[in-house]
Amino acid sequence: DTGVSQDPRHKITKRGQNVTFRCDPISEHNRLYWYRQTLGQGPEFLTYFQNEAQLEKSRLLSDRFSAERPKGSFSTLEIQRTEQGDSAMYLCASSLLAEAKSRTDTQYFGPGTRLTVL
Amino acid sequence: AQSVTQLGSHVSVSEGALVLLRCNYSSSVPPYLFWYVQYPNQGLQLLLKYTTGATLVKGINGFEAEFKKSETSFHLTKPSAHMSDAAEYFCAVSDRSGTSYGKLTFGQGTILTVHP
Numbered sequence: 001d002t003g004v005s006q007d008p009r010h011k012i013t014k015r016g017q018n019v020t021f022r023c024d025p026i027s028e029h030n031r032l033y034w035y036r037q038t039l040g041q042g043p044e045f046l047t048y049f050q051n052e053a054q055l056e057k058s059r060l061l062s063d064r065f066s067a068e069r070p071k072g073s074f075s076t077l078e079i080q081r082t083e084q085g086d087s088a089m090y091l092c093a094s095s096l097l098a099e100a101k102s103r104t105d106t107q108y109f110g111p112g113t114r115l116t117v118l
Numbered sequence: 119a120q121s122v123t124q125l126g127s128h129v130s131v132s133e134g135a136l137v138l139l140r141c142n143y144s145s146s147v148p149p150y151l152f153w154y155v156q157y158p159n160q161g162l163q164l165l166l167k168y169t170t171g172a173t174l175v176k177g178i179n180g181f182e183a184e185f186k187k188s189e190t191s192f193h194l195t196k197p198s199a200h201m202s203d204a205a206e207y208f209c210a211v212s213d214r215s216g217t218s219y220g221k222l223t224f225g226q227g228t229i230l231t232v233h234p
Contacts, residue, residue, distance in 0.1 A: 004161070031220060042122075042208050042224030043162070056218055091161055097220060105220050109154070109161035 025094030141209030
């Protein structure tokens with residue numbers, strides 16, 4: 001059983017550098033979500049895709065952040081010119097949204113990428 | 119806008135004692151509600167969810183939660199705590215409107231400590 005995978009698991013970078021994270025969702029899941037979790041807080045929504053279309057971006061996602069999901073499979077999240085405030089756990093989740101909206105999609109989370117900006 | 123409040127950032131119980139983690143929500147539409155558990159340096163694992171139907175929901179590892187509309191609550195319980203239950207628990211509500219459909223809003227989490 002292959003769950004959601006994320007790479008890398010840990011990333012340490014210097015302020016001002018660019019970083020890119022990858023998320024591989026559960027096969028055939030059409031939705032992919034990115035969340036950010038800082039110490040002592042619950043995850044906060046960043047953005048999500050349905051297939052390859054990015055449908056919503058949070059106000060938390062500044063211009064330095066960009067996410068893609070080419071071909072509706074894996075996704076990447078890039079942070080340009082990192083700042084110390086970007087230090088957090090970045091979580092990816094995937095789900096299969098049923099056509100009948102009377103049922104919600106259940107999100108399955110990956111292990112996360114912990115980013116430390118020095 | 120939806121919101122979730124988890125009462126008590128830390129809960130401590132003895133092994134074998136009742137576990138009660140509190141969650142209250144705010145939603146303009148009938149909510150879909152979730153409990154997730156997170157172990158140190160890991161992602162979130164789904165414990166249980168409420169969408170429609172029976173208000174008492176059973177999940178994995180002996181946990182259950184009851185949806186009470188009148189109290190806007192979705193408290194998580196387990197009759198007898200085990201050492202392996204020590205973790206952080208998050209309550210979440212799912213958005214059901216427009217393009218935000220499916221987006222989760224989480225509470226701040228409750229750290230459960232289990233003493234021998």
